[in-house]
Structure formats: structure tokens, C-alpha cells
Amino acid sequence: MLKIAVMGHGVVGSGVLEVFYKNRAAMERKAGTEMDIKYVLDLRDFPGLPYSDKFIKDFELIANDPEIRVVVEVMGGLDPAFSYVKRCLEAGKSVVTSNKELVAAKGAELLRVANEHDVNFFFEASVGGGIPIIRPLHACLVANQIDEIAGILNGTTNFILTKMIREGMSFDDALALAQQLGYAERNPAADVEGFDACRKICILASLAFGRHVYPEEVHTEGITQLTLEDVEYARAWGGVIKLIGRAKRLPSGKVEAMVSPALVGNDSQLASVDDVFNAVLVRGDATGDVVFYGKGAGKLPTASAVVADVVDAVKAQHSSTSLRWEDNPAHDTVQGYFDNEVRMYVRISYDNFDKAMRAVVDLFGGVKPLYRSGSEDEMAFITGVCTEREMTQRLDALAARGIPVLGKIRVLDY
Amino acid sequence: MLKIAVMGHGVVGSGVLEVFYKNRAAMERKAGTEMDIKYVLDLRDFPGLPYSDKFIKDFELIANDPEIRVVVEVMGGLDPAFSYVKRCLEAGKSVVTSNKELVAAKGAELLRVANEHDVNFFFEASVGGGIPIIRPLHACLVANQIDEIAGILNGTTNFILTKMIREGMSFDDALALAQQLGYAERNPAADVEGFDACRKICILASLAFGRHVYPEEVHTEGITQLTLEDVEYARAWGGVIKLIGRAKRLPSGKVEAMVSPALVGNDSQLASVDDVFNAVLVRGDATGDVVFYGKGAGKLPTASAVVADVVDAVKAQHSSTSLRWEDNPAHDTVQGYFDNEVRMYVRISYDNFDKAMRAVVDLFGGVKPLYRSGSEDEMAFITGVCTEREMTQRLDALAARGIPVLGKIRVLDY
Incomplete structure (x- = not known):
């Protein structure tokens, strides 16, 4: 019988227990093995639950128990989640998490550690809740x-x-x-x-x-x-x-x-x-x-994604999947945003329409004005495409010509 | 080196070759093994292609070649696709198909045969083209x-x-x-x-x-x-x-x-x-x-789904996944459609509006009429919910009262 530990009994954690026990037979059939949850790690007490006897407060019990093959991390936050997850992977246990903060900050490192120890680090629930993505x-x-x-x-x-x-x-x-x-x-x-x-x-x-x-x-x-x-x-x-x-x-x-x-x-x-x-x-x-x-969040959608990952982790035991990416300690994967190309919605107020339109046309070329009902001293328009740097300069110039910018929002084409 | 055969060199088949050779290195990395396409089965000749030497016209070469571990079926139709696919599975080769006619007619049987021979029958491309579903x-x-x-x-x-x-x-x-x-x-x-x-x-x-x-x-x-x-x-x-x-x-x-x-x-x-x-x-x-x-169709979207299945089939070698369902030779999984509950849009013509409305209200109860511009001798309305059987009876009764039904469309709530 394969044993699982769940770290954290908040909204998602309690959902994982609920979905696990509801679908256990189907999960065992899909995973090709019997399985059970052995520990639930939480500092709080939860008396009166059908699985109250599984609660523990000491992480070391999980880390040092060779029977535990898969660990679910649904505590959230970086500390102590990161050190716990890393130690589980190093101990040869696969880890499933819904913790987007953890994956966004430490994903590359944890995927590398998982790969080095022939186990898996899965995180379907960290993005889009129950949406498979x-x-x-x-x-x-x-x-x-x-x-x-x-x-x-x-x-x-x-x-x-x-x-x-x-x-x-x-x-x-x-x-x-x-x-x-x-x-x-x-x-x-x-x-x-x-x-x-x-x-x-x-x-x-x-x-x-x-x-x-x-x-x-x-x-x-x-x-x-x-x-x-x-x-x-x-x-x-x-x-x-x-x-x-x-x-x-x-x-x-x-x-x-x-x-x-x-x-x-x-x-x-x-x-x-x-x-x-x-x-x-x-x-x-x-x-x-x-x-x-x-649905991008919620107890049961998120828990169902976690539980599906658990089954995948069980099926992929003794091998690390190709799910991973390179680390980049220099933190320079992303282009400086001032070099991005952008098209902007801009909302301005004016005292004199003709003067405002002249300034807009001088700075942005021909634009299509947008109006809203009942307003006579303001308007909005959509710019052409330029870099964020140029856009900032033009908006500053508009303000300098006495045309206050009330709002600006990027325009995307998806 | 793992060898693949592609049966059919139509739109999807040629796309599979294109996507395979374009992404071969990445696929080999993901699959954990080197691979190549050994045969392309098609009765037509395709001279001048970089892989023209791979074309064969005799299926037996594929069936009897133990080197072939994965077969791609993109011929379409039931005959001979069904017998070819079945023989490949029986010969211990996994099969990937985009052929929805084949899966819809023979899916349960082919999944059973695959399972019996510890190989896989995958068909991601049969529904939704390039959409993972x-x-x-x-x-x-x-x-x-x-x-x-x-x-x-x-x-x-x-x-x-x-x-x-x-x-x-x-x-x-x-x-x-x-x-x-x-x-x-x-x-x-x-x-x-x-x-x-x-x-x-x-x-x-x-x-x-x-x-x-x-x-x-x-x-x-x-x-x-x-x-x-x-x-x-x-x-x-x-x-x-x-x-x-x-x-x-x-x-x-x-x-x-x-x-x-x-x-x-x-x-x-x-x-x-x-x-x-x-x-x-x-x-x-x-x-x-x-x-x-x-995109639910098209050469490259469909081919990319086929190719992803090929990699999965390679990774899952020597084991049959849990992807399957039961057969139902009695063909009675579906409830007779007259028992379905339905809400209907109905379009009628009339000579006398008051008479028509009386008939509609008699038969369907209170409904909200819909109008379109420029039409004075017809209208439409949305019914309440009843069975398809009752709906047919009411529509027949409407016609019998001299109100011709010009159109009807089910109303769904998704």
C-alpha cells in the first residue's frame, strides 16, 4: 500500500482529503496500486474528523518515514514550504503542490532536485485551479x-x-x-x-x-x-x-x-x-x-487538480518526467519593459477641446476620439504602437502642455 | 533507435512527417530515446520528397517488422484502417490515430485489444484537432x-x-x-x-x-x-x-x-x-x-496532436495506460431521445394573430413572442420544458389547428 502525506489542512488541504476519500477506488484503479493518506501535517488541532488520528505536528515524521512516497504540500507561502518540499524530494519522495508562490520563486531549483533524485515535482493546481493547464x-x-x-x-x-x-x-x-x-x-x-x-x-x-x-x-x-x-x-x-x-x-x-x-x-x-x-x-x-x-480557484476544483497530480506521481514512480526548465540566477530572462511595444488607451481632461486635440495630434498622430455620455471636459483615445519608453515620454509631454492624463490602459490584441 | 510507421500520406499524414522532422530533437529528449519514421504506407507515389524512400504499398511490411514499435494511422475510414490497426495492436505495436470514424465505431474493441497486448491505442487528434481534450x-x-x-x-x-x-x-x-x-x-x-x-x-x-x-x-x-x-x-x-x-x-x-x-x-x-x-x-x-x-481541424494542429501521442506511446511502452472504456454490444447506452427533456424555439406563420396566439397559449402555456423586423405574418416563441415526445405532439397539434411551423430549434443552457 502506497502512503501519502498531506502538509497543510486549510481550504485546499481539507479538499484534498475530501476528494481523495471520495474517489479512492477510482484513483487506485488508475494508479494501479492501493494507497492511503498516512499523515496530515498541521499545527492546529482538528478533532472530530474521520481522519483526526492522522494529524501530526512534526514534519520530521514525514521526512524520515520511508513508507511515504508522495507528499502533498498545500501550506502556501515560502517558509517553511520550500525547505520541507526540498527535503522531501531529497529523501526520494515525489511532491505535489498547489503553492504558486513556491513554484514561481523556486520552481527551477525544485525541479532540478526532483530530477536528481528520480522523483517528481508536480504543480497542476498552482495555476488555474481546476483547469488542466x-x-x-x-x-x-x-x-x-x-x-x-x-x-x-x-x-x-x-x-x-x-x-x-x-x-x-x-x-x-x-x-x-x-x-x-x-x-x-x-x-x-x-x-x-x-x-x-x-x-x-x-x-x-x-x-x-x-x-x-x-x-x-x-x-x-x-x-x-x-x-x-x-x-x-x-x-x-x-x-x-x-x-x-x-x-x-x-x-x-x-x-x-x-x-x-x-x-x-x-x-x-x-x-x-x-x-x-x-x-x-x-x-x-x-x-x-x-x-x-x-474556475481558477476554490476548494474542490483545486483539490481535484492536486489529487490528479498525486495519481500521476504514483504512476511515474522511480522515474522523473521531462517536466522542467532551466534556472536563471541572473534573473534576466525578461526584457526590460520600457522596450516593449505598446498601444495605449489614454483618458484626458481639457479646458479647450481644440487645443487638447492639437496637442494629442502633435504627440500621437491621428487618433480616434472616444466619448462617454454626459461628459464635456474630457475624452479618451487609442494611440498607435510605440515603445513603453516613447509612450511615457509622450504622456509626460501631454501633461507638460497642460492636458492632464486621467487614466491609461494598455490595449491588447488577443 | 525506435522505429515508427505512418499509414496514410494525406493532409494529416504529410503534416505528421513535417512536424516529426521539425521537432525530432525535442521529441527524442521528451521520449528519452532516439526515433525515426521507417515506413510511410500509401498506395500513391510521392516522388521528390526528402523521405520518398520510405514509401511502401504493402501493409504486411509494417505488421511483420518487429522493429516498428509505434504505428500512426491517418488513413481515415473504417476499411482497411480497422483491420490494420487491430493487427498492429495484436502484433504488440502501439497505435496512434486521428481517425474519429474508427474510434467512434471500434474504440472499445481496439482499447481492449491494446490492453490485452500491453500496448496503447491513443487518439487525441480524433476530437478537436490540436486542442488537448x-x-x-x-x-x-x-x-x-x-x-x-x-x-x-x-x-x-x-x-x-x-x-x-x-x-x-x-x-x-x-x-x-x-x-x-x-x-x-x-x-x-x-x-x-x-x-x-x-x-x-x-x-x-x-x-x-x-x-x-x-x-x-x-x-x-x-x-x-x-x-x-x-x-x-x-x-x-x-x-x-x-x-x-x-x-x-x-x-x-x-x-x-x-x-x-x-x-x-x-x-x-x-x-x-x-x-x-x-x-x-x-x-x-x-x-x-x-x-x-x-482550432478543431487543419493539417498542423491535428498533426501536432498525433505527434504528441506518439511521444506518449513511446514513453508508455511495455504498459497499457488506464485509458479505456467498456464495450456495449447491445448499443443501448443512450436513452431513447423521445424521453429527453427539451425547450424549443418555434417559428410559426399565421393569417390571424389572435387565433395563432390562442393556439400557442392553449398548447404551450404563456410564452414570450419574438419578432423580427419587417415581418407581419409570422412570429417565434420559446417554449417551456417538456419531453421530446410531448413537444412533437404539441407541434403536430399546432399544425393541425392551421398554424404552420416554419422552424424549430432546441434551446440549451450552457
């Missing part, structure tokens, strides 16, 4: 060059944006509602500032391009500056605002990567992804665009 | 019960419908354009009558529900009866018409399965799938709704 992306790579990935990777911000777009709710009200519904944390920074989406695009980009992309390399903007006026202009333009994490292979060998709000046209497959749903668009040279869509 | 669905099954699958499974019909919806092109003109662009065959019946979509939903349903669903069991309607008037009423209702293949687990243990045109609301993830794209929605009890989207 890591494994299909890895399979796609066999016969494709992945050129680009773009996704709605954070359900909380997508819920907030959906409320702003569909119901005209303000950012603050939508955030409060998300908190009330349990979609957002009390401290929502990791979601609304884009850090969570950043970790996820780092994981996808590392896998797709074969070299670790670190979160520190990726310019990241959140959604806290967005207003209902922006939403209205986006509608006038024919699109919606989404928080998009994206990464693109450049001819130089570097990667363009960024997380930011973006206008996407209504006919984009990403435009219709609403509420807490996620979607990942993968652009391969043979497959063309493939999109994976589903 | 078979393997993710199989992985989903580890920790999920799949309750329902619905998809836009045929790119040709979706292209035609998109032209009707977006450009007001008639069915005949859109079909002619699809033929001109190479999306539709000279004889378009397999596409426009829904047979192709039927085979694909059979494959997905068999995998999801564990028992073979035969195409003969699945009530199948094509798109040849659809008119631009239907498209206009669908718009008035707030949706679009798509050709949907679907299958649903019933409490009785049977499966509800059908291919038909359907109205789906504009906020459905399936509504925005346009042109030759496909999408498959999978409803799992833990994951919720997951959607896979991409």
Missing part, C-alpha cells in the same frame, strides 16, 4: 513552439472587474462584495495589485520558454486605479477591461512579460470570461490559439 | 465525476453558421464559400448533416461515462434546415445558433446524447466560438465547468 501545456510543447501566453489568471480581480463592467459597481464596492463572498482576503493586495497573477504567468512562461521567469522581473500593475469612466470608454471602443498576465517569446531570445489591466476587444475569447472564472490562451506555432477556461 | 478529460476523471459534455465539434458547420450570423449570408452561399476555402468537402454531408460532430461526441461520451456510445444511438440533426430568419429571431432572443454535440449522465445510468442545432445565450462560453474554431465544455462535479477552445 500545466500538463496540456507541457504536452503541447512536444510538437509546438509556444510563442505567446496570455491569461485571466486571478479570479478575484476578474470578479471585481465583472461587477464594474456589468453592474456599474465602483471598485471599492466590488472589492467589499468580493470580501463579503469570501473571494477576496481581508488584505486584498496580492490579488488587486496583480502579484498573484504575476506568479502564475511566471510559472506558465517558465514552462513554455524553458527558462525560469522570476516575479521580480515582471512589471506588474494591479486594478486599483481603474474607474467606471474607463469601463465606459472601453465599451464605447468595443471592448472590456481585464487584468491580463502575458508572456511572449522575442526574437532576441528574451521574453516579454507583464501583468496589467488591458482593453481587449469584445470578440476576443478573453472578453467573455466573467466572474471568478479564469482563462489561459496559448499560442503555438502548430496548434494556433488554444484556450483553457474554468 | 482526450488526455485532460481522462486526467479530470481521476478526481471528478463528469456529469455533462457539450461542444462545438465541427469547424465547417461553425464557419457556415458564423457567416450566417455575422454577415447575413445564406446557408447555400456560406457552404459554397466553405467549399471554396477548402473547409468543406465537395460532398459536405458528413459535416452539415452532423455525422462528424456525432462521432466526436460519441468518443468524448464513451471516455467520460466509461461505456461505448455508438453513433447509431445518437439522434443527429444537421444545419441544412436553418434559415437567416432563425438567425434573426435568435438575435432578438439574445443568443446565437450553434451546432452542439452533447452528452449527459442520467440518474438511470443511461446517457442522454444528441447532436443538433441549438440556441445558446450570448453569455454562454460557446456563443463566442466563431469561424472554424471548436470548443468543448466539460462539467465535472469537483472542477465545475471547464472549456477547451481552439
